[in-house]
Each structure stands twice: as structure tokens, then as C-alpha cells.
Amino acid sequence: MCGIAGVMTRDGSAPDAAVLRALQDALAHRGPDGRAILVRGDTGLVHLRLAIVDLTTGDQPLFAPGGAALVANGEIYNDPDLRRAMADAPFRTRSDCEPAAFIAESDGLPFADRLRGMYAIAVHDPARGRLLLARDPFGIKPLYYVQTETLFAFASEPQALLAAGLGERAAARQRLAELLQLKFTTGAATIFPGICRLLPGETLLVERGAITARRRRAALPEGGPVPIGRDAALQRLDAVLLDSVAAHLRADVPYGLFLSGGIDSSALLALMRRASGSRVRALTVGWDGGGEADESFEAARLARAMGAECERLTMTEQDFWTLAPRIAAATDDPTADAAVLPSWMLGRAAASGGLKVTLCGEGADELFGGYSRYRKRRAPWRWLTRPPRARGIFGGAIADGWRDGITAAEAAAGQGRSALQAAQAVDCAEWLPNDLLTKLDRTLMVHGVEGRTPFLDPVVADFAFRLPDARKAGAGFGKRLLRDWLAGAFPEAGAYARKKGFKPPVGAWMAQRADMLGDLAAGHPALAGVLPTARIRAAFADAERSAQPAWSLLFTALWYGAHVLGVPPDGDIGEALRAAPRA
Secondary structure (H helix, E strand, O other): OEEEEEEEEOOOOOOOHHHHHHHHHHOHHHOEOEEEEEEEOOEEEEEEEOOOOOOOOOOOOEEOOOOOEEEEEEEEOOHHHHHHHOOOOOOOOOOOOHHHHHHHHHHOOOHHHHOOEEEEEEEEEOOOOEEEEEEOOOOOOOOEEEEOOOEEEEEOOHHHHHHOOOOOOOOOHHHHHHHHHHOOOOOOEOOOOOOEEOOOOEEEEEEOOEEEEEEEOOOOOOOOOOOOOHHHHHHHHHHHHHHHHHHHOOOOOOEEEEOOOOHHHHHHHHHHHHHHOOOOEEEEEEEOOOOOOOOHHHHHHHHHHOOOEEEEEEEOHHHHHHHHHHHHHHOOOOOOOOOHHHHHHHHHHHHHOOOOEEEOOOOHHHHHOOOHHHHHHHOOOHHHOOOOOOOOOOHHHOOOOOOHHHHHHHHHHOOOOOHHHHHHHHHHHHHHHHHHHHHHHHHHHOOOOEEEOOOOOHHHHHHHOOOOHHHHOEOOEOOHHHHHHHHHHOHHHOOOOOOOOOOOOHHHHHHOOHHHHHHHHHOOOOOOOOOOHHHHHHHHHOOOOOHHHHHHHHHHHHHHHHHOOOOOOOOOHHHHHHOOOOO
């Protein structure tokens, strides 16, 4: 896993060397094992390497026979298959990304269709005067770009574009409303004016510093549910999961597992043991004082049952006050999901423990039907209920078109699919890449750790998404088929026990200083004019009962301070909020 960036000018001149160095410096945390800048004609490529596969000869850029140069942030899991199919190709390394350079040079815009993995890739082909950018279908790996009158630039994180002077340190009002109402922002336009996301599965063709063609590769298969019996479904599920986990374990460095005690990570624990045949290293996190939402001791019990080594971290109230500004500063594409807090701590612990790769359970809920909103889509009275995310966290108190992106995703998701599948498709298009996967990428890569998601694999998705609705969501439980499989593969996991989620008690922690937080947030420029001050103060006063509104306000203020106002994240929450000018 790595960091990439680059510039292509419109007038054919060489890119500014200072801009390329600024991009490289801003992404240094993503690649502590190597740095490279390549300039050829009108294009400059930047690479920061986190060495995972082929530690000795895998430095980038990688070159195809005709001179095309590739920089990539990702893992190509079907590299062995590609190499077998290209037996006569003059490969010079063992890098899993090298075949992609050859394919891009020969195939052009559709080249990513042949790749199985998570990736953000840039390929410059000087002979054809073109730059290709591609992102994996689920959007596991990020990529952002800007277009100006003089150049096209891209980077793994928007903060790098800002650091290089290629974007505006401001927050678009509609995107700010989205963040507060949804916990994330949707679509191609980021919260920073002028900076765009490469969409999941999208490939761009850039010539003379301008986008000239686009192509999109779908993450999910077409069509509605396909009938399949329980036994056949369980047999097929076992095969696809084991295949995916085995592929995701390919690495030349130590790897581990983030183990929450829930269904998804418990399934990965069992599969990792089968696929590797060795003792699994796991990390889990709990909260100071425990509480109903702390499943870390259950995770440790499951690890012992599987013969795994498990380290338990404890997140304290003091950690919350001191780390939240740093975590908001690391999450430049913002997500007001409180799980960023323990995820950041897990990433730090993995790095300090010598783990460069961790497997994570993201994607299982979206593909196998885990959320309660999916069960509601199966109810006979579903036509009388609101669609998911109809009101937003603050209801009608925030307008500004905050639901436009979700509405567009809903319009594109339902053709030829069941109501449950349509809800899954919306989540896979927006919630998954722009909340869960962004959280995973930033909180791990800030520590130089790669997070891999075996559930988000095309082999798994092609099977899981077209399962009958009844094998996904039933009365009282989601992920029915995955639970049935886990009950047989790992009975100790309690596949049908009620799980409590992965949320730290931020509501109780904020409630301890509700008056102070309410006063500082009410006068913060990030929130000025967005909500009445009385509503902001009331959210913190009610934080212990309902944590998300208060956390959304607090995270947004911390994020805005770090990325728009340039407030250093060195102090605690109170110091970070006070450093911002009063609105």
C-alpha cells in the first residue's frame, strides 16, 4: 500500500518540481519505505512506498515494454493468474502491480477490467501522450483530482492537493450539510471546492491536462435475486470466502486481524486459520470501564478458542480528549463516524507491533444484508415507511439539499432489483466508500498500515449480492447465510447472539463537559448559520442519551479547524476548539 500523486500540464511544459515535492511530502505517512518522482515531458508521477509484496525489486514506478510507467496504491490479488496468462511478458520484478502496467499500455481505458484487488492506479504512456487513472470498483483505495486552466493533478488524499496549492481550503456549504446529516459526503465532488473523487470503479483518460474519456466498472452484478437452496448456498459461500481470504493473505510482511467479537471478524478469524494454517495475530479494543458496547473481552475469548494471539487495547476518556483533534486532522475527507477513534488506535497498535497488513470486516453488512434498514425493506408494509436516511441526524433543522446525493443513488440503484438489493446498492455506492472505507484508509495509513477487506471482493460480491432476500435478512437478524455458515465453521462465535457494535461511549464522555463543548461549538465558524446556537447546545446537553448529533457537531468543528483554518492538532479538544476564531 502506498501514496501516489501526479501532475499533467496543459501547455506541454514540465510540471513544477516544487509542486511535486509538496505532494510527496504531504503523503509521506502513506509510504515510509521509499520515495520516487518521475518527470517525463508534460507529466510528473509521485510515489511513496509501503513495501508489502516484493520487498527487494518492487520499487515504483514500474515500466511496461513500450515505456508506460505505473504508480499504484493497492494490491492486485490475481497477479499470479495474470502472470500465467502473460507467460511471454518480459517482467522484471515480482510486484503484483507490474502486470497492470503491461495491460494498461496495451488495453488503454478498459485495462482495469482485468484486475482483481483494491487499487488506485496511475499510468503515464508518453508514446501516446495519455495518463490513465483507475480506482477499484468498491472504492477501497482513494484517489482525488483537480482540473484547472493550466493542469490536471491527482493524489491519494485531498490534503496533499491543498498542501501543494492545488485546491481551496474551504468547505462547500451543501457538503457541510451532508456531513452533519449523513456523517459523510456523497458523489464525485468533495467537501473542498474544486477537488473531486475518482468514483469507485471509474477509469479516466487524461490528455494534454484534460479529461477526455471516462469508463465505469460496476461493483455489483446486474439482476435480481437468484434462487438457491440452503445447503448449496452454504457450500458455495465456504468456497468463495476461503478463496478471497487466501488471496488477501498474500504478503511478504507480517499480517494480523482486527477482531471486534462480531460476526464478520469472527468469520475472518476462522478463515485465516484455515487458509494460513498458522497462529493468527489479532488486535481488539475496548473502553475504559467496559460497558454494554464493549465486546473486546468476547473477542479475546474467541481468539483463545481459535488458538490465536490477541492483544486488547483500552480506549480511555482521556484518549478521547487528546486524540480526537489528531484523528480529525488525519481524516481529510471527513466522516463523522465515531468508529474513527478506535480504528485510529488499532492502526497505531498494529504499526507498533510490527504488523504492516491487517484484515478487516468492512463490507459484510452491505453484501450479506446486515443492517436493520435491509430487514425493513422486506416488510410487507415497506411502501408506507420512509426510505433509509430520509430525515438525517438533525431532521428538518438543516436544509441545503443535503439529501440530493442519496436521492440520485437511489434512482440509479433499483432497476431490476429487489427493494433490499436496492438499499444495498445505495450503501455500496455511497456509504461504504465515503464513510467506512475512508475511515479505514485514513486511520490505518496515517500509521503506515494497510487494511484489507476480504468481503469486498468481486468473487464474493457476485455470489452474495444475488442471494435470495430471505438468505440475507429475516425476522430479527440480518446476514442469515453468513450466520448459518459461522454456526458450523466456528460454533464458539455464537452466530445468532445479539452483537453490540463497535462504538466507543463518546456520548458519556462528551456529557462530562457538555456546557463547555456547547459554548465552543455554538460559536465555531464551521457551524455558524448551519444550526441555531440553542440547537447546538441542546445536542451536547443530550449527548449521553443520543451521542451522534453531538459527535457530528464536534467532529465537524475539529475537522474544519484542522483542514480549513489550519489549527494544529497538538492540544486536546478544548484547545483545538478555542484556537478557532469565534463566528
